[in-house]
Amino acid sequence: MTLQIGVIGTGWFGRMHAEKLARMEGVNMAAFVATSKQKADDAAKPFTDARGYENVSDMLDDRKLDAVYICVPPFAHGEIENELVKREIPFLVEKPLGVDIETPAAIGQAVQASGLITSVGYHFRYMESADKAKELLEGRLAAMAIGNWMGGMPGVGWWRKMEGSGGQFVEQTTHIVDLLRYLLGEVTEVYAAYGDRIMAGKEDGVEVPDIGTATFKLASGVVASISNTCAISAGDRAGLHIYTDKGVLELGHHGLIDIESSRKTEYVNKRDPYQLENEAFLHAVRTGDTSLIRSTYADALRTQEITVAANQSAKSGLPVRLPSYL
Ligand SMILES: NC(=O)c1ccc[n+]([C@@H]2O[C@H](COP(=O)([O-])OP(=O)(O)OC[C@H]3O[C@@H](n4cnc5c(N)ncnc54)[C@H](O)[C@@H]3O)[C@@H](O)[C@H]2O)c1
Incomplete structure (x- = not known):
């Protein structure tokens, strides 16, 4: 089964994750969200089947994704995670979870209630x-x-x-x-x-x-x-x-x-610890077995x-x- 992956945030780390993921067996880089359509299209360009979007809902309406990588700066968390939880799409989010505790704690409650597979980039x-x-x-x-x-x-x-x-x-x-x-x-x-x-x-x-x-x-x-x-x-x-x-x-x-x-x-x-982190997360997405994920949203909330x-x-x-x- 080929997993369709989206990336939100196309700076240094969004691109780093995309390059590593694209080299993995059974992974297709399908979509990128950036703060402008132009930036998202630029990030999508190196990947044959990928498209760029200006916001998360446009991406999720247009493509059926198996998992999403969230690589935005700490201040930009909240709506992104809520949208993914609502649509039941597993995500790997880069650390830190936010700039404070209130936003991540609210997301953590929604994640827990949904039972969604999550992973946090504590590589x-x-x-x-x-x-x-x-x-x-x-x-x-x-x-x-x-x-x-x-x-x-x-x-x-x-x-x-x-x-x-x-x-x-x-x-x-x-x-x-x-x-x-x-x-x-x-x-x-x-x-x-x-x-x-x-x-x-x-x-x-x-x-x-x-x-x-x-x-x-x-x-x-x-x-x-x-x-x-x-x-x-x-x-x-x-x-x-x-x-x-x-x-x-x-x-x-x-x-x-x-x-x-x-x-x-x-x-x-x-x-490469990032590769091991990707393997653990994608194994969970494919099989439902989360035992290889070493940092879940709930655990990262404590940090x-x-x-x-x-x-x-x-x-x-x-x-x-x-x-x-x-
Ligand atoms: N695990 C690690 O070793 C590691 C290393 C580097 C960065 N990171 C983490 O990755 C995250 C991103 O860091 P970076 O270095 O790529 O930063 P960056 O500034 O290079 O890139 C962030 C990108 O996100 C975009 N963005 C901002 N708000 C957005 C939104 N609402 N929707 C979509 N895109 C949005 C910005 O325009 C920018 O292009 C940070 O949380 C950082 O801590 C982790």
């Missing part, structure tokens, strides 16, 4: 090194974790505004917060401090903090801290180090380094809640206990 969960870390943690006691996302500021305008992206913790560092949850369990409290040191004085239109650090208490008793900056153009490192009773597990994009007193073992990711709570804490100066919306 770190699909790294082979995340599997290895999970396996190693079964025989070790995790004590604490230190994570980071240190890099430059993405060029797109929406990223620089809180109402556009939600800021770095919500938009980017969410991957590390999600990995923390995936490997070490639920977060029960967060306290954060943010600042503006470099970017607002250097580039126009920057309203998001460019440094931040957050402390997390986990239900297990683990304590973690995650820091981020988007002011270091030469940096670009992201990862999570887990300190255990039997050494340190250092996870990054590349893979995992397992350090015990006199032994250092490196596991390099061989497979969203934590990063939004970090923003609230940085604003109020007070710790936030979780979950606060359930």
Whole structure:
């Protein structure tokens, strides 16, 4: 069975997903939605059978789709998901789920009531090194974790505004917060401090903090801290180090380094985690078996809640206990 796929949002990541999907067996790129018909047509052009649309309902009226990829900026969520839920079309939505918790929580309720298949683009969960870390943690006691996302500021305008992206913790560092949850369990409290040191004085239109650090208490008793900056153009490192009773597990994009007193073992990711994420989602769409999906809408809602709570804490100066919306 050939799956007919639509993509909403034709920027960097919408195009990246489309290219990967088009190379998969039994997948046809059928439709693209952008903020103008011209942009949508341009995105559709490389794919023989694809058409461009200016809005989601036009696309769904015209083409019978099996699944849709949502690759819009964080501020643009809400109506898109509601339309897909209404028409019972499974979707993979890129992280983060939104800029706040209210819109994603309402979508989450509708998704749950519909029983729709969903997947969220927390691709770190699909790294082979995340599997290895999970396996190693079964025989070790995790004590604490230190994570980071240190890099430059993405060029797109929406990223620089809180109402556009939600800021770095919500938009980017969410991957590390999600990995923390995936490997070490639920977060029960967060306290954060943010600042503006470099970017607002250097580039126009920057309203998001460019440094931040957050402390997390986990239900297990683990304590973690995650820091981020988007002011270091030469940096670009992201990862999570887990300190255990039997050494340190250092996870990054590349893979995992397992350090015990006199032994250092490196596991390099061989497979593309985005490809594994696509395979898991499309397998679910084809068969109804969702067991390979590692981040559903309901699960990602917990990560969203934590990063939004970090923003609230940085604003109020007070710790936030979780979950606060359930
Ligand atoms: N998982 C990852 O590793 C990863 C990496 C990069 C981006 N992302 C996520 O993907 C999403 C998109 O990021 P990007 O880098 O492609 O941004 P981008 O700015 O390059 O592209 C977003 C596109 O969406 C369009 N858009 C905005 N509102 C829309 C709407 N209502 N309907 C249709 N299109 C709309 C914009 O015009 C733009 O073309 C973000 O949430 C980002 O966090 C995830």
